[in-house]
Amino acid sequence: MPDTAPPEAPAPDMPVLTIGLADGVLAFRGRLTIARLSETERQLHELLAPVPGPLLIDLSGVTRIDTVGSWMVHRLLRERPGSRLTGASADAERLLAEVAAADRPCDMRPVQQPFWARELGRLGLYVITFWQSILALLDFIGLTIISAVRAVASGRGVRWQAVGAQMEQVGVNALGIIGLMSFLIGIVLAQQGAVQLRAFGAEMFVINLVGRATFRELGILLTAIMVAGRSASAFAAQIGSMKLAEEVDAMRTIGLDPIEVLVLPRTIALILMMPLLAFYASLMAILGGGLFTWVDLGIPPATFVQRLREVVPMSDFWIGMSKAPVFGAIIAIIGCHQGFQVTGNAESVGQRTTQAVVEAIFMVIVLDAIFAVFFTALGLD
Structure with a gap:
């Protein structure tokens, strides 16, 4: 009789993310990563829409967090002044600090300067570049x-x-x-x-x-x-x-x-x-x-x-x-x-x-x- 390979064991289910809200405490459990971005956004919207004011965000049950997850937490802290964070691991705190440091406003378009100021700046740059070229050549x-x-x-x-x-x-x-x-x-x-x-x-x-x-x-x-x-x-x-x-x-x-x-x-x-x-x-x-x-x-x-x-x-x-x-x-x-x-x-x-x-x-x-x-x-x- 031909040998038959044993059936492969099913892969263990990936840990899912659960979000709970009770008495102003928003608790995350599982993997707070980009893989569940759309679902996490939807759940947060449903839970937090009727609840204004600051929150206590509990990350003690988070098994893994990436940059996208850190950004969602940072956005909650920014949009709800007075909110606090608890239960975050050292890696999560470091990632949240890096995300917060990178959250700076930027201009989508360059600031328009007056024509005379722009041309005067270009002329000054040309003069400086020319002088530097002369010195380098000498x-x-x-x-x-x-x-x-x-x-x-x-x-x-x-x-x-x-x-x-x-x-x-x-x-x-x-x-x-x-x-x-x-x-x-x-x-x-x-x-x-x-x-x-x-x-x-x-x-x-x-x-x-x-x-x-x-x-x-x-x-x-x-x-x-x-x-x-x-x-x-x-x-x-x-x-x-x-x-x-x-x-x-x-x-x-x-x-x-x-x-x-x-x-x-x-x-x-x-x-x-x-x-x-x-x-x-x-x-x-x-x-x-x-x-x-x-x-x-x-x-x-x-x-x-x-x-x-x-x-x-x-x-x-x-x-x-x-x-x-x-x-x-x-x-x-x-x-x-x-x-x-x-x-x-x-x-x-x-x-x-x-x-x-x-x-x-x-x-x-x-x-x-x-x-x-x-x-x-x-x-x-």
């Missing part, structure tokens, strides 16, 4: 300089292999986009200048405009803006991703300085490559402007080059090249600094990458304005 610049001095003094030196790899990324791989952009800018600058100067019969001065503007300002400024959008964002995303993956912490654990390993090679690479990129961009802009003057104005290339040599002083070239290393250093440091500020999740990487580009372009333009005032004060107009 602190990071100092930390980078200290790390560079420490690396040289300790004999470790600079990681030139990493510098070479970064030079390829930020310099060689950027030649295409920077060259195309500069070439088109040169054409646009020559075309717009020719439109304005043609009314005075001074088309020849287009060469002056293209030459001086390119070598002195536009060549380095546009290159710095392109590098800021390309390299600052890349530095922030790379270091930010490494920080999320805890690779930066791993470097510190094995005794490596993240500033020395990650920041110095990128900074040195941009300092070395920015003058070369600026010179290349200036040549491409001159080429674009010369091509336009040849095609549209009929000025042959030999005349264009000869005129360019006459009207563009070497001081313009050296002024433009002197800005390049400074722009490269500030772009690299801002990108790396924002990368180290990444916290939490991948969304922070996107936010810091965007902020790196915005800050780098802003600082490039500010520094360019400072350089313009400085060189004008020196008489190098």
